[in-house]
Amino acid sequence: MKFIKIISAYLIMLPLVSCQSTPGDASSNVDRNIETLLKEMTLEEKIGQMNQISPPEDLSQIVDLVKKGEIGSVLNLVDPEAINALQQIAMEETRMKIPLIVGRDVIHGFKTIFPIPLGQAASFNPELVKEGARVAAVEAASQGVRWTFAPMIDIARDPRWGRIAESLGEDTYLTSVLGVAMIDGFQGDNLNDPTSIAACPKHFVGYGAAESGKDYNSTFIPERTLRNVYLPPFKAAVDAGAATFMTSFNDNDGVPSTGNRFILDQVLRKEWGFTGFVVSDWASVSEMINHGFAKDGKEAAMKAINAGVDMDMVSGTYVAYVKELLNEKKITMQTIDDAVRNILRIKIKLGLFENPYVDISASSVLYAEEHLLKAKEAAVQSAILLKNDNEILPLNESIKTIAVVGPMADAPHDQLGTWIFDGDKNYTQTPLKALQAEYGDKVRILYAPGTAYSRDMRTEGIAAAVNAARNADVVLAFVGEESILSGEAHSLTNLDLQGAQNELIAAVAKTGKPVVTVVMAGRPLTIGRDAEVSEAVLYNFHPGTMGGPAIADLLFGKAVPSGKLPVTFPKVVGQIPMYHSHNNTGRPYQGNETMLQDIPLEAGQTSLGNTSFHLDAGFDPLYPFGYGLSYSTFSYTNLRISADKLKTTESLTVMTDITNTGKYDATEIAQLYVQDCFGSVTRPVKELKDFTRVPLKAGETKTVTFTLPMEKLAYYNLDMNYVVEAGEFKLWVGPNSQEGLKTAFVVE
Template sequence: MSDHDFVAALLQRMTLAEKIGQLNLLSAGEGPETGSPAVRNVQGRLEAGQLGGLFGTKSVRSVRAWQEIALAGSAHGIPLFFAEDVIHGHRTIFPLPIALGCAFNPQLWHDVARVAAIEASAEGINHVYAPMIDIARDPRWGRIAESPGEDPYLASRYAEAMVKGFEGDDPTALDTVVSCLKHFIAYGAAVGGRDYDNASLSPEDTIGVYAEPFRAGIAAGAGSVMGSFNALNKRPMHAHREMIRGWLRGKAGFEGLMVADYTGIMELSAHGLGDRETVSGLALIAGIDMDMMGEDYLNHLPRLAKEGLSRPESGIEISAAEICSAVDEACGRVLLLKKRIGLFDDPFRYCDDDRAAKATLAPAHRRLARTSITESSVLLKNDGVLPLEPGSRIAMVGAAADDRTNLLGTWSVSGDHRQAVTLLEGLHAAHDGPITCVKGSDIVEDPILADRLNVHGQTVFLDTRSATMMIDEAVAAARAAHVTVAVVGEAREASGECSSLTDITLPHPQRVLIEALAATGTPLVLVVKAGRPLALEQEMKLADAVLFVWFTGTEAGHGVADILTGEADPSGRLAASFPARTGQVPVHYQAESTGRPYPGRFEKFKTGYLDLPDTIPAATGLFPFGFGLSYTRFSYSKPTVDEARLKGPDAVAVLRVTVTNEGERTGTEVVQLYISDPIARITRPMIELRGFEKITLQPGMSREVVFHVTRRDLAYAMGESLLDVEWVWDPGVFVLRVGRNSRDLQGIPIHWDA
């Protein structure tokens, strides 16, 4: 019997109440809460057969216990699935997704997801709420930390690699999990960078930018998708039938499970769509299969399935038959997911204490975590002070220098910071000279802000000493050292969910500290830990070197020390543009042309800012997308194309460029390909990423990098409404651009005929 036949037969035996019970998704209460749940009686729900899945379990013992209750409470022996947020690792925590995006390495992304799947599945988890693939172009938005960045092409490659790493080739394999693409859709386009706020986008941007990673993840085989909290163009996404049933299930061909986000259906009432009964019907008909935490389906669908939903004043008429049909459809998807991963054959197949003990924080997993830090950290400036000289005296300064509580970063729900390596520990292990470590300043100085940052346990500790005393101590240490390494940045919860900011400069006490350290004359290295791009205009002037490491996870100290000491070459390239000042955001490299383009210097009545220096591009920020330095120097030959004139849909343009390591150290470069479409039917970005390749070269070594460009690479989204958007292209001249970042490129024109 096929899986679909099995599910169809089971549905025929189930009552309406049993079907609705399968649409209920609750938390086990073993982890952090991010909303206001309507119920905490998990055991009672299981005993009554009113629960289809459970998330937030933390052990095999817990999974086994809950599963036993669920099986006893189901007349048909229907098992639970178990889910968890596995955003950047499970027990072994990797750098944040925004950092992983900077790696520009699909194989690394795949391997990170593979490790996370091995660890999560070993603890009974079979469904993970990852990858998060929201395009994010406003660093005020805290959840940019969980995003692969600003670019749809890069995010699409990230989505593909992560899905394949999580799901593997066999859904019944014990070390694979069902992935969940989130959040659908345009969550990262929130107005003002305010979390949960709404987005207004053109059809072209919705489909051509924000939907592209979802299309890629679905094509790669993602088993589920999660709705987003925002409204898109005035329509809340948990009730957006046009995008869920029309685009996601229709145009993108998604056949898997669609889950609500935490109380997302309940929150439709706050969006203004009606009472709880009304929004339950709207969400179900829109295509949301499972209700997370709100229990609105459980409470309201039984009546709606008998009487239908009629709200003439709002133009809502949904028949009872439509509700019943939608319940069957949704329940069928829940059951099919469980059948495909083998839970009906063995509900306890993921419960193996021995495997859990062996998989958690395995040495190979920690090695990959360490490597991922060197691949994702971005060197923004280096005036010859890095790598650190062997035997040199180091003053290590900053509240984060010897701090363990903030190392893992946001959304590391199953990680244990006590198992992480601090930066001081890592540098002590890697450096053979004396190191003096002092605090220098608090992370923040406002007690109210500190309390907010301690929402999930204390990670910010305000010193009892005065700011002057701490700075004096740091200055003395710096003057006695050959080099100062200042570890600065954000607290863990300063980025992440509901962590939006109006100011993305470093907190005030740290800026004062940096000024004092710079004034000593001792060479100054800044190691910046953060979950978002920061506005570092002043710090770039004061420091001799700036290494942006993000939040780096379990192997933080060892990975960062590898870079500082030169054991590894920093090979991260920015997955999101860095503004000079907060007032520049939102900022991204895909700036569109205007009728009065910014000329590169201030000119009245041109696109730009009165108070911004001419050296900083107004539209694309202080550091462009794709930027990052190495400990060596790379040169690029003039690019060539095999044919400058092409014709037809199957033609392929082949671009070649030779990259040479002209320095004295082995280094890694990310070679990037962009395309410009000078004349089109609508306003277009001036350049768009269409390829990249990460290469490692020994001193004096050269390599030819080849890119193949198809006509699909020339296409763009265009349409009057979301569902009539088509991918079109315009025959004529295109410019292929290749180089080391989105601002440092060489171009070569090609002509492509229809």
Template sequence: MKRLAQLLYLGASIIFAGCSSTSTEEQFVDDLLAEMSLEEKLGQLNLPVGGDIVSGAVKGSELDSLIVSGKIGGFFNVKGVEEISRLQHLAVERGPHAIPLLVGADVVHGYETIFPIPLALSCSWDSTAVERMAKISAIEATADGVNWNYSPMVDICRDPRWGRIAEGSGEDPYLGSIMARAYVRGYQGDDMKSDSSLMACVKHFAFYGAVEGGRDYNSVDMSRENMFNYYLPPFKASVEQGVGSLMTSFNLVNGQHSTSSDWLINGILRHDWGFDGLVVTDYNSIPEVATMGCTTESDAAAMTLKAGTDMDMVSGLFLNTLCDALERGIITEKMIDDACRRVLRAKQRLGLFENPYKYCNPQRTKDDIFTTEHRNVAREIATETFVLLKNQGSILPLKKKGKIALIGPLADAGNNMCGCWSMLCRDDLHKSLLTSMKEAIGDSAEILYAKGCNIYYDETTQLMAAGLRQIPRGDDRQLHREALSVASKADVIIAAMGECADMSGESASRADITIPDTQRELLKQLVATGKPIILLLFTGRPLVLDWESENINAILNVWFGGSEAGDAITDVVFGEKVPSGKLTATFPRAIGQIPVYYNHLMPSHPDPQDGVFNRYCSNYIDISNEPLYPFGYGLSYTSFDYGTATLENNKLSVEISNTGKVEGAEIVQLYIRDKVARIARPVKELKAFERIAIKPGETQRVTFTITPDILGYYDSNGKFVFDPGEFEIMVGPDSRSLQIVTYNVN
């Protein structure tokens, strides 16, 4: 009864106090904490897995027992509002102190309505679209009982061998920060009190995108300058945006596991950035502190708590070892109290104490998930993410006439349209590309289909690569023959090839990032027919496309476009929509160039760029230094002409004209170079961009304001500094095709 009275008091206080309720809310948390036993506090720090997210099965009796005894603060991997509601009622009505539960899930690029993978979304350079996607994801997830989302992933990645590059926004810290803010705004809304707001959890804190060799779960070693200038900005932007929680990463930071890094969590995150929200470990990462040799197994949990991490995902070591650590004097009860306070505060900010069942409305499950409206938005956004890499002879857009051969293992694979991290979706409801093209063409043309090949020649390799979304296999030689037969009857060939959905994402690192063997062999056979070929490239990462770029007429990178990928691809292929995406991760010319990224430092012996090979420059003896497709690159069905850039009164202006025949969107990009500074600065850095729609024959002027905050940088102590002097201001359609204007600052 006392707890019920407190809950009623809290609700009434907030209603009457309006926006001045912070002190009342803090007092409520303090009063609640004072009533709790040590074991109950430790229970709030425990986050077990609920079961199999695909089937919705849970460890019923075990989870129920933990809830009733007050030994968990939340759970994840339970799907369905009915089961989540039952567990929430159990916590509030039978658990100690009526404390509601956090309910987590990985809603990375959609719940049941799946949007393009995050790397693809970033290629839209459209933060409004990303925020819209996140809002729809929040509506659907909360309608099914989820209140905490393990997204966005804001890791900067310069190594496309790392499978989790698919989950982030590419290689650039400025663009990554813009997108991070958009995700947080979309998921959380204004204050997280709405019943359709999710608490976001930014991950992985920090530097996970720089794992050595592109191998997941590997170690990281980097300078402080790289940390502060490239890898930390998207996290800092998320904190400034008001994100509710962060997740630690699996890697080392300065020789310490990130989960137990006092310098990173208590230091940078809490002290320097003022973050007072919740920090949760990644899956079972506390035991890894000992695995990586940073402490003993018995002290791993204590070390993690001392570093400022609040919640233990899966391992149970907070629950089972911290009492002993407290008795041994390794930790203090204040440390436990501080962590528990942050867990309770997160629940309070979600409005769970006011209404523990705000996410348990079964009517919303019927009304708000996989709706026609949400699917239409997913289709629209997907068309913005595709990147046209090559279009020789303007073969695209394709006319709906004649005989079109659609060939490839991804042409009739509806279960692979969504890409990685889409376990919550209903892929049985998704159209394949073949179905969408047939519907779009109707009787106007004829589609001739052949699967053509497997994903890999080797069955075992394909089984590992395809993961949960297997594509039935056939005999490659027979499949090749069928494809060539179909191709011989066609006027044009569309090849749907590349990676399958689970070849990128977590634990999907690849040493060879070319198109897999049997697919590339079939492409060579198709090229030999002399028929024009359009490659629809499915991928979750940049690939090495040296041969394809040389020999294929057109390449449209469609990534993995989500629930409506089939229709969205068809929209662009047949010209209903004009491609406007631009790369946010560099495509290497060869695997040996990796890591390759646009904002690199100047070498001591730079390439003279005059086309004459000099052995004693920083170059390769067998290939060019230049990537195949640079950061910011992407073609359109129309053409854009850039006028001469002018710089006056700290404002750089340039006119862009649409010199083609259709309306298109152009992404105008501004870069800077600090020519002389206290530490070496990159050859160029993205500092602003503007996405504009231009009609045929129209000219628009774009103006950027040059301010000190875009000219400064972080020193090795994380201090933002600025050096007067000469800067190069660059503007253009991508990081390689730029006009340069000199700018002097006193």
């Protein structure tokens, strides 16, 4: 407020601004404009463009820096009037009149919070993911935010890592498709549109492979694995026109990403032709000192700039050392100019030079009714039905009394999930409130949470929950994680339900009443024993603002679950990492090995099968990638392919018939997997190559057709060439990564 008072005169002077977008300049005009600006800029002004700050609460402290052109970007500022005031200074009181770009972590919604990205991935629905990003962009842009640090397209195969919540799961192909959908949603049809915000795919690259699932930890990803598994989503992002990229915190094979010339210059710029700009992650330039990769801030700045980091996020090292480094010839003016070119290019494409201000007179779009409806639909499609014995769900008219228990039944903040800086729990609709509003006049609802929050170890409240269960026809147990337990720096070694939640579920199950366990969490949890005593399990990765009504609709059959797991659920933490597209071994699991408690005393050392599995957990996961039930059932029949042999330049047509054999209209997600049986290097046992959502009325049969270009089978081979190798391939179409119809073909 102090800042607003100091420069209130600027706000009075603000011109009336039209929110109509103007056609974007052609590339030649953009480049010409950039060169015109560069010729006039001082070194200090160029360095300023490369400097991003998180402003102090008293914004008057940075007025002089903005006037001098020494700040190119601010983040974490969401006050439209303050943004306009700063832009007014940048546009009218600086020599070069270059606008600021305002960034913010808008990860799965701005005000209207959608399911966490891992939840959205469970929908296997690119259009739904795109719509969620578009809503986020419209809301954020209305407050002056024109740049988001999303999507996070790290391949995440370790649920101990808290940031798996921000990911799109374990699969390279699914992450690529949904990552592009998010970028399209954020950026819209034209970055110049005032409702569009620049996307920033992150974290480049390999962050999801952090050792032991511990955030910021080192990775060791060989180049072939890097290119085959971790880089493809980022290549897809470049092809989709992503405006910016962010480096990751981790070092890989001893080289921090923020100083890694190979990935930033060789791959991103030279191989892929990326023309946007690269920003470091928060202070990751100066953190290279902690890595032991740079002895001080000066060396860190030198290594980051020379590697290809155009903008420094908040470390201040560029401002402090670039001029000195240039004088010492440790960096070149060409490198500085290229960084500034990249930054200016995005500012021009965003239309910030023509329209830098927020239209504060416009009607609010925050929490618009259509946004809430889309958030609800996203929550519906993101829910995964893991178990439904005796068809307990959907709840029917015979249910007269419901016991609602568990700490997540009415947790408006925690169901929003991680990274919701701008979300407001006062707008959250919880399951308890939704059930009371929708069914309170039809069904008696007994509410006894049992525990106050997910980590609550106290058990004295469980007696009341048990009493409610005894007096009910069915128990709805809402359990899971508080939002603070997942996300950045929130890694775990124990993935069981926290606190006394296991005891709560076990206690209400002992009443003999059917228990429906509804989980809301930021990661896969090891819920085997909880699922065993539950009649049904509905898993919801933190579902956001409208999670309550979505879950209520699912429980009572107004909506039918269709979500599929975007990540494998292990039985126990000791199985991690566990993912569907693993390589085979020389002694693969055969399915008939002796388990720990069945081992005879003094058994021979080689008598247990000598194959690849855990004696105490077996081989299989609790639930495989792609798994998810419905209230209906589906039958796959008549798999056929267009050819047995194909050339590398051809495409294979794959067809199968899917029948809804149940009594509910429902949607099945059909998945196509391929295995390259013999390669110049070991290939995964299965790779997802396509998927489609198939809506089917009860009793209806549809023929589903996939087109599989042979180029989708390409990979980096023994000689690090990206090729489709000739040979034998297996192919499956089915409901998840472990089931389905199977055939084979040959590539010549």
